Amino acid sequence: MRQEPRKDPAPLTRHLRVREDRGHTVLEFRGEIDIAAATEIMPYLDLVTAPGGARVVIDLLHVEFFDCSGLRLLYRARSRVLERDGQLQLVCAHPLTLRVLKVTGLSRLLPPLATLDAALGQPEATSGTL
Template identity: 40%
Template sequence: MTPDAHDRAAPHPEDTAPESGAGAAPGAVADNPYARARRIGPFAVIEVSGEIDLASAGSLAEHLMAAVTGAAPPDVLVDLRHVSFFDCSGLRVLCRAEATARSRGGRLRLVSDQPRIRQLLRGAGLLGRFPPLPDIPPAPPPPRRPSLN
């Protein structure tokens, strides 16, 4: 199976949020030691910390799936600046969440200033799919109201 075909495969139960969290807005999933959700302007931001591996990837998946299925179209930023370890289990969760966001007309982007995250993405052939942003982008200004004059 090619990596792209694997990304399009149906999500495994451990990679998705519980049914009670499906379609929920960011923050509806309880914060855990590995991920928390918040809104910054138009962005659903998932702040990730600690070690993301086979044991913790499900906790990240809960937040990501809630974010990408909550708003239409989703605009999700995954902040990896506080991650101390990230392996292929985390990459699998990111790929599935990004594919879901894209299928709903949205996007999922990574925020990371860590060279090792860039190296991991490059080694996995995912740097083109997830070019990391160095910081959370500023929210666009609110639309101007027309003056009555």
């Protein structure tokens, strides 16, 4: 039996909150996203990206530090969502995180939006599909 993502805004870990908003599952990453945080986040990321046609937003607005472990999470989420005909949007406004996304090329595959409203307001997101 398939598990449904949690619907409440309660923190699932100290680095992640998950909620539903306007037909999207919003994964709000918080604090320092390093290998320890990625280990906590991965099971929830896999849960919400498992259903076909999932509409997912990853919100990095509350992230203070973001390393290659965070990049792996984003790439994994993008791959899983696209394999299942879903949509993925990324929200990021922190200059250093934006720079990391640009330098690694991930911003071309998953273009970041500046606000959560911008991500939730895009009805036919392309998720950076090439």
